Amino acid sequence: xxxxxxxxWPSPRARGEGNAADNxxxxxxxxxxxxxxxxxxxxxxxxxxxxxxxxxxQFASPFLPYLFLAPQLAIIFVFFYWPSVQAIQSSFYLxxxxxxxxxxxxxxxxxxxxxxTEYFGIARFTAIFTALVTFFALAIGLLLAVKADGVIRGxxxxxxxxxxxxxxxxxxxxxxxMMFFNxxxxxxxxxxxxxxxxxxxxxxxxxxxxxxIVVAVWKQIPYNFIFxxxxxxxxxxxxxxxxxxxxxxxxxxFWTIILPLLAPTAFFLxxxxxxxxxxxxxxxxxxxxxxKAANNPITLVYKVYMDGFRxxxxxxxxxxxxxxxxxxxxLTVFQFRFIERRVHYN
Amino acid sequence: xxxxxxxxxxxxxxxxxxxxxxxxxxIADGEFIVLVGPSGCGKSTLLRMVAGLETIxxxxxxxxxxLVNDVDPAERxxxxxxxxxxxxxxxxxxxxxxxxxxxxxxxxxxxxARVAEAARMLEIEPYLDRKPRALSGGQRQRVAxxxxxxxxxxxxxxxxxxxxxxxxxxxSMRGEIKRLQKRLGTTSLYVTxxxxxxxxxxxxxxxxxxxxxxxxxxxLEVYHAPASTFVASFIGSPxxxxxxxxxxxxRLHLGTHAIDLDYPAPTRGPVTVGLRxxxxxxxxxxxxxxxxxxxYVEELGAQRLVHGAVEDQPLTVALPPETPLASxxxxxxxxxxxxxxxxxxxxxxxxxxxxxxxxMAVPARPQAVNLESVS
Numbered sequence: 001x002x003x004x005x006x007x008x009w010p011s012p013r014a015r016g017e018g019n020a021a022d023n024x025x026x027x028x029x030x031x032x033x034x035x036x037x038x039x040x041x042x043x044x045x046x047x048x049x050x051x052x053x054x055x056x057x058q059f060a061s062p063f064l065p066y067l068f069l070a071p072q073l074a075i076i077f078v079f080f081y082w083p084s085v086q087a088i089q090s091s092f093y094l095x096x097x098x099x100x101x102x103x104x105x106x107x108x109x110x111x112x113x114x115x116x117t118e119y120f121g122i123a124r125f126t127a128i129f130t131a132l133v134t135f136f137a138l139a140i141g142l143l144l145a146v147k148a149d150g151v152i153r154g155x156x157x158x159x160x161x162x163x164x165x166x167x168x169x170x171x172x173x174x175x176x177x178m179m180f181f182n183x184x185x186x187x188x189x190x191x192x193x194x195x196x197x198x199x200x201x202x203x204x205x206x207x208x209x210x211x212x213i214v215v216a217v218w219k220q221i222p223y224n225f226i227f228x229x230x231x232x233x234x235x236x237x238x239x240x241x242x243x244x245x246x247x248x249x250x251x252x253x254f255w256t257i258i259l260p261l262l263a264p265t266a267f268f269l270x271x272x273x274x275x276x277x278x279x280x281x282x283x284x285x286x287x288x289x290x291x292k293a294a295n296n297p298i299t300l301v302y303k304v305y306m307d308g309f310r311x312x313x314x315x316x317x318x319x320x321x322x323x324x325x326x327x328x329x330x331l332t333v334f335q336f337r338f339i340e341r342r343v344h345y346n
Numbered sequence: 347x348x349x350x351x352x353x354x355x356x357x358x359x360x361x362x363x364x365x366x367x368x369x370x371x372x373i374a375d376g377e378f379i380v381l382v383g384p385s386g387c388g389k390s391t392l393l394r395m396v397a398g399l400e401t402i403x404x405x406x407x408x409x410x411x412x413l414v415n416d417v418d419p420a421e422r423x424x425x426x427x428x429x430x431x432x433x434x435x436x437x438x439x440x441x442x443x444x445x446x447x448x449x450x451x452x453x454x455x456x457x458x459a460r461v462a463e464a465a466r467m468l469e470i471e472p473y474l475d476r477k478p479r480a481l482s483g484g485q486r487q488r489v490a491x492x493x494x495x496x497x498x499x500x501x502x503x504x505x506x507x508x509x510x511x512x513x514x515x516x517x518s519m520r521g522e523i524k525r526l527q528k529r530l531g532t533t534s535l536y537v538t539x540x541x542x543x544x545x546x547x548x549x550x551x552x553x554x555x556x557x558x559x560x561x562x563x564x565x566l567e568v569y570h571a572p573a574s575t576f577v578a579s580f581i582g583s584p585x586x587x588x589x590x591x592x593x594x595x596x597r598l599h600l601g602t603h604a605i606d607l608d609y610p611a612p613t614r615g616p617v618t619v620g621l622r623x624x625x626x627x628x629x630x631x632x633x634x635x636x637x638x639x640x641x642y643v644e645e646l647g648a649q650r651l652v653h654g655a656v657e658d659q660p661l662t663v664a665l666p667p668e669t670p671l672a673s674x675x676x677x678x679x680x681x682x683x684x685x686x687x688x689x690x691x692x693x694x695x696x697x698x699x700x701x702x703x704x705x706m707a708v709p710a711r712p713q714a715v716n717l718e719s720v721s
Contacts, residue, residue, distance in 0.1 A: 238432035241399050241419075246446035246493075248420035256445070260436040 084325065091318035102315070109319035119303070119320075126278070126299040129213060133277040136217045138269060141224025142262075146254070148225070149232040159229065166222035174283050177215035188214070201288060202296065209297040212288055216281045224269055231265030232258070263343040271335055278328065300324050348410030348423075348500040349375045350396065350533060355405035357391050357557075365391045367557040368405065376531045378524075382544035383554035384580070389537045390505055392554070396535060397426050397503050409500055420449075425494035426503040430510060431486045433478040439465075439489050440474040443496050457496075464492040467526070484515045491523070495530070502527070504536040508543065520546060541581050545569070553577050571685075575692035578620045578685060584651055586685070587621040589659045598684075601657035605634050605679050612686050612695040620685030623651065623664040629678035638663065638677045 059065050091109050093102040113119050151158050180188040181201045189199045201211045243257045279301050289296045308317030350373040357366040366388040373379050381389040394400040398419035407414050414422050433442050443461045465471045468488040494502050508516045527534050538544055545565045553560040561573035572578035578586040592599040593611040629635035636656045644651040652663045686695040
């Protein structure tokens with residue numbers, strides 16, 4: 001099976017265990033297609049043998065499979081590899097602000113970025129922001145999913161209500177989120193005022209950072225909730241019951257049985273959430289700082305945009321985006337190497 | 347080890363569906379009780395109420411001397427074996443066995459000793475470091491058994507543990523469960539829909555139908571003196587033949603046949619007559635007989651099952667393979683093997699002179715029962 005589906009990710013278990021490569025590879029389509037990881041795994045567990053046979057599809061012409069792959073490959077090349085190559089290329093040039101040509105400057109752009117203390121300040125904020133958003137979005141999503149899963153009466157209505165939030169278009173959700181922190185009508189601002197905290201989003205560094213994190217977390221919770229809930233429902237009832245007989249403490253059961261069995265879902269969501277916090281929060285930051293960051297907190301992605309499109313420094317901005325790409329690459333490799341090792345696929 | 351007392355237990359679901367209707371079973375210490383019945387008869391629900399996985403709507407469950415109605419499953423001192431094994435997939439076999447003990451604060455050395463003993467007993471020692479997914483169905487079943495054994499609980503609860511195994515493995519595991527239970531002497535409650543499994547394993551059988559107990563008794567009692575037409579048709583393979591008849595003036599009328607009984611009829615009027623296929627044989631000349639029209643034959647090797655009808659009432663006859671067959675056979679009536687059931691409610695009608703074996707259904711010592719039920 002490991003030969004039939006070579007994992008594009010460096011999976012350390014591929015060498016140790018027979019079917020680990022299959023696990024590593026299966027996560028990727030799950031991410032790309034955003035399918036339910038729990039459902040996929042249940043299906044795989046049941047008819048592993050049949051799938052192995054089904055994988056060896058015979059094509060009449062050797063070109064036919066490439067033809068089927070062509071649209072997907074074209075999309076990847078046009079929207080992913082081409083811009084990446086362009087970014088790498090322009091990071092070695094100094095672009096004329098008015099578009100009258102460019103000069104090759106070697107690694108100067110990188111040197112400038114890495115010498116800038118401002119850049120490291122933003123990088124530090126990005127790290128804190130990503131860690132907090134990922135942690136709280138996952139934790140609250142999991143908590144809600146566990147509680148919703150435990151509801152017996154009227155659970156369908158309860159779950160639907162929680163999932164509904166996810167159906168709201170992201171920009172609308174973002175706007176609603178901003179509304180919470182509106183200086184005049186924001187309920188959260190009102191609420192904080194009772195405790196003597198005068199939240200000034202856009203003026204105070206800490207307040208803006210706080211609002212950004214709250215809105216970013218709030219927006220991501222329904223997504224995590226859906227996945228955790230489906231993951232929880234993928235855990236066989238009899239396993240939970242066996243645990244109930246073996247272990248009295250519900251909390252202990254959660255840590256020793258439920259959470260390890262949720263690990264594949266949690267690992268998938270960890271990657272998705274880190275990516276979300278790094279990139280997809282752009283809109284929220286943009287609405288909060290409204291193009292004029294001043295001394296407000298921003299993340300690395302927003303800095304790329306500001307330098308490139310507001311500051312017209314395409315070379316420097318490209319260098320930053322290449323650095324960002326490398327960070328994400330290192331992060332992903334790290335996640336697959338060190339965290340996936342602790343994940344049990346069943 | 348402990349006795350289990352189930353007293354007037356009912357399960358009423360929201361919406362008013364009554365899955366278990368006031369069931370009482372007195373289980374002696376060390377006894378092997380099998381709950382058997384068709385799907386939906388409430389046998390699993392009853393077991394789960396004893397386990398604490400379902401709440402008890404009415405009645406009391408006592409394990410040992412302790413009323414356990416409101417006791418947490420983990421505190422009831424029971425161990426359960428599930429149909430689909432319910433092993434923890436992320437733990438090794440060793441960890442699966444040790445999990446329940448660890449949570450109870452058993453010392454490490456004691457856990458090691460008990461796991462080693464159970465593994466030796468079940469011959470799963472080579473697999474202790476494996477994950478369940480690397481085991482076959484039979485091995486998983488052994489691990490599930492091991493998880494129950496290491497706890498040394500007051501009672502084992504089995505919820506159709508052999509249903510997921512193939513036929514051959516099922517027979518050998520059946521023997522193993524029986525052997526283990528006798529060796530450990532642990533009170534056991536076993537749920538199955540397979541009457542053969544029930545017959546072979548049980549010290550006493552509990553036949554359930556529609557949430558009610560139809561009969562409690564030792565396997566042979568239930569087989570030889572079924573308390574109702576339901577039990578008669580459920581226990582034994584092939585199922586007992588049930589024919590509509592009328593008792594009139596000391597004679598049994600089956601359609602146009604009239605048979606003289608050599609004992610007083612238990613009742614008058616319409617009855618259901620039960621005949622075991624293996625109690626029937628071809629009639630010799632001059633004997634009272636039923637005219638049996640043969641439909642088709644199933645060859646089982648040791649015997650052949652002849653299916654047909656007596657005047658449009660279906661009948662199955664088990665004959666030795668050397669018996670010559672014809673399209674019509676004269677079948678002798680085994681007078682002392684006739685079972686009579688009420689035509690109205692299907693209850694057994696006791697013949698005078700027949701020993702009332704159902705009434706003897708007292709919890710017997712397992713050792714004493716063992717000899718009988720092995721046969």
